[in-house]
Amino acid sequence: MSAIAVLPCKVxxxxxxxxxxxxxxxxxxxxxxxxxxAESAPGASVTDLLVITxxxxxxxxxxxxxxxxDKNFSLDEIKVxxxxxxxxxxxEVAWPRxxxxxxxxxxxxxxxxxxxxxxxxxxxxxxxxxPKSRDVLVFVHGFNNTYEDAVFRFAQIVHDSKVDAxxxxxxxxxxxxxxxxNYDRESxxxxxxxxxxxxxxxxxxxxxxxxxxxxxxxxxxxxMESLRQMAIRDGRVAPKIxxxxxASPDIDIDVFAKQFRDLGDKRPKFTVFVSQDDKALAVSxxxxxxxxxxxxIDPSQEPYRxxxxxxxxxxxxxxxxxxxxxxxxxxxxxxxxxxxAIGTRLATGQTLTDSEVGLGDSISILAAxxxxxxxxxxxxxxxxxxxxxxxxxxxxxxxxxxxLSEQVGTSRANTGxxxxxxxxxxxxxxxxxxx
Numbered sequence: 176m177s178a179i180a181v182l183p184c185k186v187x188x189x190x191x192x193x194x195x196x197x198x199x200x201x202x203x204x205x206x207x208x209x210x211x212x213a214e215s216a217p218g219a220s221v222t223d224l225l226v227i228t229x230x231x232x233x234x235x236x237x238x239x240x241x242x243x244x245d246k247n248f249s250l251d252e253i254k255v256x257x258x259x260x261x262x263x264x265x266x267e268v269a270w271p272r273x274x275x276x277x278x279x280x281x282x283x284x285x286x287x288x289x290x291x292x293x294x295x296x297x298x299x300x301x302x303x304x305x306p307k308s309r310d311v312l313v314f315v316h317g318f319n320n321t322y323e324d325a326v327f328r329f330a331q332i333v334h335d336s337k338v339d340a341x342x343x344x345x346x347x348x349x350x351x352x353x354x355x356x357n358y359d360r361e362s363x364x365x366x367x368x369x370x371x372x373x374x375x376x377x378x379x380x381x382x383x384x385x386x387x388x389x390x391x392x393x394x395x396x397x398x399m400e401s402l403r404q405m406a407i408r409d410g411r412v413a414p415k416i417x418x419x420x421x422a423s424p425d426i427d428i429d430v431f432a433k434q435f436r437d438l439g440d441k442r443p444k445f446t447v448f449v450s451q452d453d454k455a456l457a458v459s460x461x462x463x464x465x466x467x468x469x470x471x472i473d474p475s476q477e478p479y480r481x482x483x484x485x486x487x488x489x490x491x492x493x494x495x496x497x498x499x500x501x502x503x504x505x506x507x508x509x510x511x512x513x514x515x516a517i518g519t520r521l522a523t524g525q526t527l528t529d530s531e532v533g534l535g536d537s538i539s540i541l542a543a544x545x546x547x548x549x550x551x552x553x554x555x556x557x558x559x560x561x562x563x564x565x566x567x568x569x570x571x572x573x574x575x576x577x578x579l580s581e582q583v584g585t586s587r588a589n590t591g592x593x594x595x596x597x598x599x600x601x602x603x604x605x606x607x608x609x610x
Contacts, residue, residue: 205271207237208323209284215256216279222330225300226251227373228346229366230322239287240322242355244348244365247292252300254286255330265511267499268331282327294376301341301382309384310340311377312522315370317392317504318359318425318455321351332389332508336518340387343377345370347397356462363397370401378413387418387522388443392455392504395424395469399434402443411441418524420517422448422507424469425459431469435486444524445486448507449474450493455504474541483541489526490541497537513538 215221228249230240239251256278263269263280271281278285290296301311314332316325325346333342347366350358377386390398398419406412424431424447435442449470456468472479474490483490491513498509507513520526 205274205276206321206323207235207274208271208276208282208327209239209253209287210237210275211285211287212256212275212278212283214278215283215285216258216277218259218261219256219278220334221285222255222257222333222342223304224253224255224326224329224333224342224344225297225304226253226326226344226346227297227369228322229369230346230348233322236287238321238323240346242321242348242350244362248369250290250292250296250300252286252288252290253284253326255327256283256285257330257334258282264499265335266331266509266514268327270327282330284326297376298380298382301380304341305382306339306341308339308523309382310522311343311383311386312338312340313343313345313374313377313386313388315345315347315388315390315394315398316349317390317394317423318349318356319351319353320346320349322346324351328508332514332517335508335511335514336522337515338518338522340522343373345373347394356459359393360396363393363400367397367400367404370397371404374401374416375405375413378415383415385417385523386413386415387420387524388416389420389422389517389522390424391422391507392470393425395421396426396430399426399431403434403437406438411439412443414441416443418446418522419443420446420448420521421469423450423453423456423504425456426469427463428467428469428472442487445488446491446521447483447488448491448493448513450496450503450506452494452503454502475539480541492539492541493537495537495539 228240228251229245230249231243231245232249233239233241240249257263258269258278258280269281271277271283276283290300305311312333314329316328320328325344329342329344332338345366347370348362349355350362374386374388377383388398388402398421402412402416402419426434435445447469449472451471451473453470456470460466460468460471472490473494474480474483474492479490493506493510493513496506496510496513498506500506500509507517
């Protein structure tokens with residue numbers, strides 16, 4: 176009997192509605208978009224990706240890989256043409272309605288190079304594609320993704336974020352069905368050694384300066400497990416892995432607390448995107464026994480607020496942000512401003528401020544730094560929840576400053592407790608598990 180089958184009738188209705196939305200979101204999508212077109216269109220841009228996967232080859236050049244698991248790595252260089260900005264909305268993947276795609280209006284594959292599955296081939300691509308920063312961005316996709324989905328979505332993120340880093344996609348075997356949740360979860364377990372290996376190779380490379388890990392949904396669990404394994408094996412996360420960004424994390428809060436503690440004291444900087452109206456995570460919570468998911472927390476409420484401050488985690492609350500994503504699960508990629516913030520700020524380990532986003536009162540930020548910098552003006556200045564403001568709402572800053580001074584006093588008192596470990600109380604869940 177499936178986990179969904181034993182849920183109460185009232186809950187069944189909620190699950191059915193969200194599953195319907197998930198199914199409709201995939202309906203009508205063109206399959207087989209990886210056959211390269213002859214050329215891109217005038218004004219289009221081309222994004223060059225290194226794609227590493229633990230999926231089994233499909234034997235079809237139109238799809239390249241299936242959702243089945245493979246014993247070995249596969250490496251491909253895939254170049255995706257993205258239509259001119261005048262022909263698409265930033266934050267959206269312009270999925271072709273028919274084949275072959277029209278590069279003037281659609282995302283289109285323009286080149287696929289199958290690489291030898293070894294470090295020499297990967298580093299050769301890296302040598303050609305590392306920017307002057309020598310930084311790398313590794314993306315790990317979420318639940319219910321085909322290989323094509325992951326490639327086009329990451330190409331969109333790279334293009335819209337304008338990130339100054341070599342883009343590497345790690346794609347794991349997903350059943351690409353709303354009914355394959357358990358298969359996908361097991362596939363992340365299957366793939367965690369593979370992702371750990373990739374991250375260690377990058378961190379050990381003298382070519383690479385810094386590595387940022389960007390993971391979404393169920394992929395956040397895979398990312399955390401891989402980093403946790405690295406910390407246990409090597410005594411710490413590799414120093415070059417500076418930043419970890421978790422978007423809509425589909426992780427049980429208890430599990431995340433354990434994973435985070437196991438990373439040790441020398442952790443990367445963490446940024447977490449949450450949204451209380453995330454419908455996909457609402458279903459995940461019900462299927463998982465009605466336990467809160469990390470991506471649904473309200474960071475303005477206790478115990479999350481104090482725990483995030485102590486642990487040095489920056490939490491970005493997107494609940495009030497409206498995008499074209501009907502499930503509110505892909506806001507980090509669907510919002511042009513958030514995508515750009517990832518590329519220009521978060522991927523380099525910088526804290527978001529009002530001047531980088533300009534979304535008025537649409538988002539709020541609980542910025543990290545209190546526990547690590549108590550007694551310094553800089554650390555205390557970013558220790559409180561701050562409404563991100565643009566020029567029209569800048570007048571609210573005076574009221575926030577008053578609140579900030581009060582919160583700073585509370586934060587200093589909390590962090591000064593003798594023997595207190597920030598990680599010990601990280602995101603401790605509330606006792607409320609009501610529907």
